Amino acid sequence: MSSHFFDGSSAKRYDITPEAWQEGVSFSTERGDLAWRYEDLIRLWDYRPSDHLAFTHRKHQDSRLIIEEPALVAAIGRYAPDLLDRKKEGFRSARIAGILAVGVTVVVAAIYFLVPPVTDTLARIVPWSFEVEEQSKLATLEKIFGKRCTAGRPNEILKDLTDQLLSASGFPHPIRVDVLDNKMNNAFALPGGRIIVMRGMIREAHSPNELSAVLAHEIGHVVNRDLTERSIRNNALGAITALVFGGNTGTLSDTLFQTGLSLSFSRSDEAAADRYSVDLLNQLDLDPSGGAAFFERLSKSGGLGGVLPGYLSTHPESDGRAGYFREHGTGTKQALSPADWLILKQICIKNG
Numbered sequence: 436m437s438s439h440f441f442d443g444s445s446a447k448r449y450d451i452t453p454e455a456w457q458e459g460v461s462f463s464t465e466r467g468d469l470a471w472r473y474e475d476l477i478r479l480w481d482y483r484p485s486d487h488l489a490f491t492h493r494k495h496q497d498s499r500l501i502i503e504e505p506a507l508v509a510a511i512g513r514y515a516p517d518l519l520d521r522k523k524e525g526f527r528s529a530r531i532a533g534i535l536a537v538g539v540t541v542v543v544a545a546i547y548f549l550v551p552p553v554t555d556t557l558a559r560i561v562p563w564s565f566e567v568e569e570q571s572k573l574a575t576l577e578k579i580f581g582k583r584c585t586a587g588r589p590n591e592i593l594k595d596l597t598d599q600l601l602s603a604s605g606f607p608h609p610i611r612v613d614v615l616d617n618k619m620n621n622a623f624a625l626p627g628g629r630i631i632v633m634r635g636m637i638r639e640a641h642s643p644n645e646l647s648a649v650l651a652h653e654i655g656h657v658v659n660r661d662l663t664e665r666s667i668r669n670n671a672l673g674a675i676t677a678l679v680f681g682g683n684t685g686t687l688s689d690t691l692f693q694t695g696l697s698l699s700f701s702r703s704d705e706a707a708a709d710r711y712s713v714d715l716l717n718q719l720d721l722d723p724s725g726g727a728a729f730f731e732r733l734s735k736s737g738g739l740g741g742v743l744p745g746y747l748s749t750h751p752e753s754d755g756r757a758g759y760f761r762e763h764g765t766g767t768k769q770a771l772s773p774a775d776w777l778i779l780k781q782i783c784i785k786n787g
């Protein structure tokens with residue numbers, strides 16, 4: 436009984452003697468030493484026998500790490516119990532994303548003031564094609580957060596709603612909204628004009644205008660090029676954190692950037708996206724009280740204390756934002772009919 440490793444680029448089987456640590460598993464092959472963090476491990480649940488642990492790595496998905504020694508299996512179970520219990524797996528992904536987001540946010544907060552505001556100016560002169568090329572693959576996000584919800588009619592309604600907002604924005608590039616089957620109450624924009632909304636947000640929204648306010652806010656981040664700015668800032672920060680901590684922090688921040696959960700936007704970016712949202716709603720004569728209600732609930736639900744990363748973790752400073760929507764919104768209509776809103780809420784129920 437021995438553990439072994441396949442590097443994914445050759446058929447060679449490396450016999451290894453891994454060690455389990457608080458943070459991950461380390462092992463040596465003739466080609467060098469490797470340390471895989473638990474949060475980067477993807478358990479291959481269908482591997483038999485099932486009392487052995489088979490993993491691949493988020494960033495090296497052709498490689499395989501097989502652990503057979505019962506004592507080592509037990510040790511990993513103590514450090515990362517969710518790797519032994521499939522039921523906890525979905526929760527783990529979300530929780531880890533949250534922990535990473537908080538961790539990186541702390542690092543960023545610490546060195547935020549070292550990076551001059553020149554990044555904002557830089558972002559605006561970077562061509563849009565840069566963002567499109569940087570666009571992350573939806574498949575990666577689906578692995579982390581859950582499948583894209585593909586129900587036909589609800590997606591049509593969502594697209595109509597998005598197009599309505601976009602037509603008022605006058606933004607010349609396409610923006611696409613996808614819903615992932617995850618219970619987080621969260622939404623975020625990615626580079627390249629992609630907006631991800633979690634099922635939990637649509638489920639918990641009390642009105643179509645809550646969702647519209649959030650979508651319009653995310654469109655604001657896209658139009659204001661906040662993603663590009665964050666990317667430039669991330670690269671600078673990645674270099675700094677790599678210097679401070681060593682290792683592969685660069686790839687870590689890449690992954691985080693791709694998930695859209697890596698960094699909170701600055702308070703002024705948030706305020707600008709809120710202004711953008713209210714402007715868009717006003718142009719379409721949409722009642723802003725949905726947006727106000729959303730931020731009111733958010734500030735009552737209280738900060739980053741929750742285990743799951745919510746909208747607050749990616750969009751801080753919700754105090755006072757409800758008031759902004761109420762004071763400056765002039766619209767009167769709902770974005771969707773009650774019937775369409777009910778259908779949209781089913782977006783993740785009937786997949787296919």
Ligand SMILES: [Zn+2]
Nearest residue numbers: 700705708750
């Ligand atoms: Zn935001």
